[in-house]
Structures are given as structure tokens and as C-alpha cells.
């Protein structure tokens with residue numbers, strides 16, 4: 001175990017999910033505005049699932065020059081974008097509205113039958129963003145997955161290689177539904193800021209230094225992120 005694996009991420013706890021969403025939205029807007037000022041453009045990669053819904057609402061009504069912001073997904077389930085399981089649909093409905101409707105959205109889902117067939121083309125299209133997104137918003141499952149880095153998934157070892165080139169990876173979760181296309185660990189680590197937005201007592205307990213130390217010999221994908229990070233990773237937890 002390296003000392004790094006015991007370092008607590010910057011942990012912010014909130015009374016409820018709305019407070020967490022408001023704080024994170026405010027911070028993301030600051031990060032994106034600073035990127036716009038420094039580089040004239042900004043990039044944001046977000047997760048799907050339930051956790052970021054309130055965050056998306058807050059971001060959508062935030063004032064920012066969204067026309068110079070590119071938004072993509074950290075991961076996508078390989079379903080039709082009209083499906084209720086589509087992360088793209090969630091982002092279009094909850095994030096890319098109001099002020100944020102001016103942002104450019106780059107989807108991960110293509111017409112390919114399987115995400116493996118889309119890896120190369122989507123990785124090329126998103127090359128610059130994958131090599132250093134201004135901000136990435138992650139969630140975490142109760143099995144310790146983050147993005148689509150699912151424990152025991154086929155293709156996980158390659159996707160978790162911190163020395164790999166930042167890219168997208170095709171993942172087949174062993175239990176969760178749908179094949180996925182998502183950022184590999186190297187791409188998550190390359191982001192300038194990473195926010196981990198989690199809700200619930202069980203997930204909170206999984207993220208303590210003690211819990212992580214107790215499974216150090218058998219780390220989960222979320223542990224790999226914390227172990228290898230060199231950039232700020234801030235955790236936003238609420239019950």
C-alpha cells in the first residue's frame with residue numbers, strides 16, 4: 001500500500017442532495033469559467049444514473065458562456081438514445097436546457113451494434129477532451145464501480161491501466177444491464193478536476209479511509225481512481 005491510497009480525498013458532506021448539487025454546480029461553473037478565460041473553451045464530462053439529476057438542473061440554470069462549452073458523457077449504456085436507460089437522454093432532458101442549451105453535446109452512442117465497434121472513432125472524436133477534460137463528474141455504484149468501470153467486467157484490466165493512453169473503452173458489466181462505452185481510468189485521471197457525487201449511507205461508508213484500507217489487497221475500481229489520482233478529486237456526499 002502506498003501512502004497515496006490512504007490519503008482522504010477532499011470530502012465535503014451535505015445535509016441533503018440538493019445542497020450537494022447546488023455547491024457542486026457553483027464550483028463547476030467557476031472551473032468552467034476559469035477554463036474559458038484561460039483557453040477560450042471548456043470541457044465537461046458527466047455521468048448518468050440517478051445521482052446527478054439535481055446537479056444537472058442547477059447547471060442548466062447557471063449563467064455561463066455555454067456556447068463555448070463542450071459536454072460529453074463519462075459513460076453510456078448501449079441503448080437507443082430515446083430509451084429511458086440512455087444517459088444521453090438524461091443529459092439532453094436535464095442538463096442541456098435553459099442556459100446550458102447553448103453547449104455543444106458530443107454523444108458516445110453511435111449506430112454501431114456494439115460499443116467495441118465505436119471505441120476507435122469516438123475516442124478520436126473526443127481525443128482532446130479525453131486527454132484533459134476541465135471537469136469530470138462521477139458517480140459510484142454500491143459494487144464500487146465508477147463510470148462504467150465495473151468490478152469483474154470483461155476488459156476491466158485494460159481499462160484500469162493508469163499508464164494506458166486516455167481513451168474510451170467498451171465494457172460488458174457482469175451484472176448491470178447493457179454493454180457500455182466509457183472513459184478509461186487514464187482519461188478520468190487526466191481530467192483537471194474530478195468530482196465524485198454520492199448519496200446514501202452505504203456508499204459513504206465505502207469511501208472512508210478505513211473501508212478502503214480494509215480492501216487494499218482486493219481494490220475496487222473506485223479505489224483505483226483514488227490510488228492513482230494526481231489531480232484534485234473532490235467528493236460530495238449527502239445522505
Ligand SMILES: O=C(O)[C@H](O)[C@@H](O)[C@H](O)[C@H](O)COP(=O)(O)O
Nearest residue numbers: 047048049050051139140141147
Ligand atoms: O451510466 C451509469 O450507470 C453511470 O454513469 C454510473 O457509473 C453511475 O454513476 C453509478 O452507477 C451510480 O448510479 P446512481 O447515481 O444511479 O446511483
